[in-house]
Amino acid sequence: MRIIxxxxxxxxxxxxxxxxxxxxxxxxxxxxxxxxxxxxxKALEMALRVKNQMPNTTVTVITMGPPRAEEIIRDARNRxxxxxxxxxxxxxxxxxxxxxxxxxxxxxxxAGDFDLVFCGRQAIxxxxxxxxxQIAEKLGLPQITYAEALESVSEQEIVIRRRLxxxxxxxxxxxxxxxxxxxxxxxxxxxxxxxLLRFAKTPVEVRNADDVQPDFAxxxxxxxxxxxxxxxxxxxxxxxxxxLEPTEDNLNxxxxxxxxxxxx
Amino acid sequence: xxNVLVYCELSEQNRIADISLELCTKGRxxxxxxxxxxxxxxxxxxxEGLEKQLYLYGVDEVFMADDERLAPYRTLPHFELLSAVIxxxxxxxxxxGATSVGRDMSPRIASYLRCGLTADCTTLxxxxxxxxxxxxxxxxxxLQMRPAFGGNIVATIVSPETRPQMATVREGVMKxxxxxxxxxxxxxxxxxxxxxDKADKAVRIISREIKEQSxxxxxASIIVAGGYGMGSKENFQLLHQLADAxxxxxxxxxAAIDAGFTESERQIGQTGxxxxxxxxxxxxxxxxxxxxxxxxxxxxIISINTDPNAPINSIADITIVGDAVAIVPQLIACxxxxxK
Numbered sequence: 267m268r269i270i271x272x273x274x275x276x277x278x279x280x281x282x283x284x285x286x287x288x289x290x291x292x293x294x295x296x297x298x299x300x301x302x303x304x305x306x307x308k309a310l311e312m313a314l315r316v317k318n319q320m321p322n323t324t325v326t327v328i329t330m331g332p333p334r335a336e337e338i339i340r341d342a343r344n345r346x347x348x349x350x351x352x353x354x355x356x357x358x359x360x361x362x363x364x365x366x367x368x369x370x371x372x373x374x375x376x377a378g379d380f381d382l383v384f385c386g387r388q389a390i391x392x393x394x395x396x397x398x399x400q401i402a403e404k405l406g407l408p409q410i411t412y413a414e415a416l417e418s419v420s421e422q423e424i425v426i427r428r429r430l431x432x433x434x435x436x437x438x439x440x441x442x443x444x445x446x447x448x449x450x451x452x453x454x455x456x457x458x459x460x461x462l463l464r465f466a467k468t469p470v471e472v473r474n475a476d477d478v479q480p481d482f483a484x485x486x487x488x489x490x491x492x493x494x495x496x497x498x499x500x501x502x503x504x505x506x507x508x509x510l511e512p513t514e515d516n517l518n519x520x521x522x523x524x525x526x527x528x529x530x
Numbered sequence: 531x532x533n534v535l536v537y538c539e540l541s542e543q544n545r546i547a548d549i550s551l552e553l554c555t556k557g558r559x560x561x562x563x564x565x566x567x568x569x570x571x572x573x574x575x576x577x578e579g580l581e582k583q584l585y586l587y588g589v590d591e592v593f594m595a596d597d598e599r600l601a602p603y604r605t606l607p608h609f610e611l612l613s614a615v616i617x618x619x620x621x622x623x624x625x626x627g628a629t630s631v632g633r634d635m636s637p638r639i640a641s642y643l644r645c646g647l648t649a650d651c652t653t654l655x656x657x658x659x660x661x662x663x664x665x666x667x668x669x670x671x672x673l674q675m676r677p678a679f680g681g682n683i684v685a686t687i688v689s690p691e692t693r694p695q696m697a698t699v700r701e702g703v704m705k706x707x708x709x710x711x712x713x714x715x716x717x718x719x720x721x722x723x724x725x726x727d728k729a730d731k732a733v734r735i736i737s738r739e740i741k742e743q744s745x746x747x748x749x750a751s752i753i754v755a756g757g758y759g760m761g762s763k764e765n766f767q768l769l770h771q772l773a774d775a776x777x778x779x780x781x782x783x784x785a786a787i788d789a790g791f792t793e794s795e796r797q798i799g800q801t802g803x804x805x806x807x808x809x810x811x812x813x814x815x816x817x818x819x820x821x822x823x824x825x826x827x828x829x830x831i832i833s834i835n836t837d838p839n840a841p842i843n844s845i846a847d848i849t850i851v852g853d854a855v856a857i858v859p860q861l862i863a864c865x866x867x868x869x870k
Contacts, residue, residue: 367641393801394649396637399605403641408732409605411634425736430630432542433740435602439733491646491692495659495673498684507843512834512852514860520832520848521864529809529830530752530776530865 267323267421269313270374271350272385272401273306273342275335300334302341305386309447311454313384314346316419324348326380328373330358330366336470343465344457351377351471358475360487363392367400369485372478374405382424383444387412398446407444410437414450532566532670534558535621535694537612538584539631540574540601542740546583549627549701556654556704557625558588563656564622564670567591571615573608573720575601581717588709593619595720599730602738603631605638606729611720613642621694623672625654628698636698646689647696648674650800652703652823659688671695677800677819684819702748702804702824745795752778753807755798755825758785759814759835760854766791768858769813775862781805783821799824811861813854817842834858 277298310327317323327342327350329335339350353373361369374383383405388395395411402409410426417425417436424443428435429450475485483489510516524530534557538550554570561568567590572580574596581592593615599607616624616639624639626632628650640647653675660667668690674697678685689695747753754773760766766786773780781798782791798805799821810828815821817833817840825831826845833846834854843849850857 363637363647364640364644367637392649394637394647395633396640396647396649399634399637400641403638409634409638410733411605412630428630430740432743433738435738435740436736437604437733438736440731443733491644491689492648492687493659493661493690495686495688497678498686507846508848510848510850512850512857512860514864517850517857517860518864518867521861522868524809525865525868530778 267316267320267382268378268380269316269323269325270377270380270383271306271310271313271325271327271342271347272370272383272398273310273327273329273338274303274386274389275300275329275331275338276303276389276391300337302338303386303389305388305447305449305451307386307454308449308451309384309386309445310342310345310347311452312413312416312445312447313382314455315416316382316424317346319419320421326350326377328353328370328377330354330370330373333472336472339470340465341457343468344461345455346458346461349471351473353474353478354472355475357482357486360490361485362490362492363394363396363400364491365485365487365489367397367404368489369475369478369480370397371401371404372480373473374401376473376478381441383407383442385444385446387446387448395446398444402444405444407442408439409444409446410439411446413445413447415452531620531622532561532564533569533619533621534561534564534566534623534625535569535571535616535619536589536625537632537635538570538572539603539627539629540572540577542742544574544576544601546572546580547627547629548706549629549632549699551583551587552701552704552706553625553627553699554584554587554589555707555709556699557623558709560623560654560656560672561590566622569593569619569621571612573600573611581715585713585715586708586711587706588713589715592715592717593720594717595722597722597726599722599726602735604733604735605634606732607726608635609638609642610725610729611722613639615720616643616694624694624696626696626698628700632698636696640696643692643694645692645694645696646687647698648676648687648689649698651676651697651699652684652800654697654699659690661690672697677823700800700802700804743795745793747779747781747796747798748803748805750779750805751807752776752809752811753781753798753805753825753828754778754811754813755781755783755815756786756791756813756854757783757815757821758789759816760786760791761814763791765855768855772811772858772862775865778807778809778811781825783815783818812842812846813858815842816840817845
C-alpha cells in the first residue's frame with residue numbers, strides 16, 4: 267500500500283511578534299519561529315498506524331514551502347515515514363487555498379500511484395480547512411473530513427471515526443480516499459533515535475513547479491481568485507471606562523450596583 | 531445574475547439549522563443591495579414543507595431535493611446536486627455555515643468551480659474594489675472581513691474576477707431575523723433519479739452518535755468568561771462558582787480551551803460562538819480580536835486582568851486591575867452580602 271501524507275511547516279501563531287505581517291497583508295514568514303502543523307502531525311500518526319497494520323506499506327510525505335521546509339520531511343522520516351519531498355518554487359508565492367491545492371494535487375500526481383492521502387484538517391496559520399477537500403476534488407477522490415480515529419483498514423477499504431460538533435460518526439470508504447485529521451486524533455509518536463542516525467545524512471528531495479507539470483496559470487497569485495484588499499490593525503472602539511481598584515468596598519459597591527440595575 | 535444563494539443545513543431534528551437562517555438573513559440584505567433574488571438549497575430526506583420556514587426570512591426561491599440517500603449529510607451526494615444547482619443558476623454569491631458540514635462541502639465546490647472561498651467571515655458587505663496593480667475597479671462585489679493571523683488584524687478579502695464569490699460564516703456571528711411573515715417565495719424540486727447512484731457508493735455511514743447539545747452558552751444573559759490568565763482548570767472552577775451564584779454561564783477563550791481548562795463548547799470568538807449577554811465578566815482575558823469579535827456587543831463588560839494595558843480593557847465599561855483568581859471569590863462574597 268502507498269500512503270501520501272501532506273504536511274505544512276507553519277509559523278507558530280502562538281508566538282506572534284509585532285512584525286508578523288508584511289505591509290501588503292501577507293505573512294512575514296521569515297520573522298516567525300516555525301513548527302510542524304499540529305494536525306498534520308496527527309495525520310502522519312494515522313498513516314503510520316495504517317502502515318503498522320498493513321505489510322509493505324510506504325508512507326511518503328509531501329510539503330510545500332520554502333527550502334527550509336525540508337525540516338518537516340526530516341522530522342517525519344525520523345518518526346517513521348519512508349520518504350518525501352519538498353515542493354518549492356518562487357512561482358508558488360502568493361497562492362491562496364485554491365492555487366495551493368492545485369499545486370499539491372499535481373505533486374501527488376507526480377509521486378505515482380497511491381491508496382490513501384492523509385492531511386491535517388487545517389493549518390494553524392490560516393484555519394481555513396479548505397486545502398484537503400479541494401485536493402480531493404482535484405484528484406477525483408471521496409473525502410473523509412474531521413477524522414479522529416482509524417477503526418480498521420484493509421487493501422480495499424478504510425473505516426474512520428469522525429468528530430462532529432455534537433458527536434461522532436463512523437464511516438467506511440473504498441480506497442483510494444483522502445482523509446483530513448482533526449486535533450482530537452491521537453498524538454504522533456516521537457522520533458526514533460536509530461532513525462535519526464540512519465537518515466541524518468540522507469538528503470531531502472526538492473521538486474519545483476516544472477517537476478509537477480502544472481498549468482502555470484493556475485499557480486501562485488495568478489491562480490488565486492481571492493485577493494487581500496486591505497488589512498486593518500484592530501483599534502477597539504474606546505469606551506469611557508471606569509478603573510476600579512480591587513478593594514473590598516469597591517467590589518462590594520460594584521456588585522450592589524449590578525443588582526440594583528437588575529443586571530444580575 | 532445578482533443572486534445570492536444559501537446552502538442550508540438541517541438540524542438533527544430535520545429542521546433548517548439556525549446557522550442557515552442566519553445566513554438567509556444576511557443573504558437577504560446582500561441580495562436586496564444587489565437587486566437580485568435570494569435562493570436557498572435544501573437537500574435531505576422528508577424535508578417537505580421546510581421551504582415555508584425559509585420564505586419567512588425573505589428567500590425568493592427554494593431548490594429542494596428529497597431522497598433518503600441525502601440524509602444524514604454525506605459529501606458526495608450533496609456535492610452532486612449542489613454543484614449542479616450553482617452551475618445552472620450562476621449566483622453571484624454563495625454562503626455556507628462554517629460548520630463541519632459547510633467546511634466539508636464549500637472547499638470542494640470552490641475547487642470544482644475554481645472560485646474564491648473565504649473562511650470564517652465576521653462581516654460581509656457589498657462594496658467596490660480597485661486592483662492596486664491594474665487600477666481596474668470592480669463594483670458591487672462582496673467584501674469579506676475576517677480576523678486573521680495572530681489576532682491583531684482584520685483582513686478584507688475579495689474575489690473580484692471569479693464567480694460565485696463564496697464565504698463561510700460561523701454560527702451566531704450574523705443575526706437571525708424574520709423578514710416578513712407573508713413573504714412569497716417559490717419552490718423548485720430537484721429530481722434525484724439516477725443522479726446519486728455513483729455518489730451514494732463512495733462513503734457509507736456505519737453508525738452515528740449525535741448528542742443533544744448539553745452546553746449552550748449562546749442564550750445566557752450573563753457570561754463569566756476566562757482566559758489563559760486563569761492559570762488552571764482548578765481556577766476555572768471559581769468562574770463556575772461565580773456564574774452559578776449570579777445566574778450566568780461560563781465562557782472561555784480559545785487559549786484557555788487549548789490549555790484544557792474547560793470544554794470546547796464554551797469557546798467564545800471567531801472560531802467559537804458569538805454572544806451578546808447583558809453582562810460579560812472577562813477574567814484573565816487579554817482580548818485578542820478573535821475573542822472580542824465574539825463578545826464586543828455585550829451590554830456591560832467588566833474586565834479583570836493583571837495587565838492594565840490588556841486590549842480588552844479598551845472595550846470594557848469597568849476595568850479592575852488585579853488577579854482574577856483572588857478577585858472572583860470576593861465578588862461571590864460581595865454578591866451574597868448584598869442579597870441579604
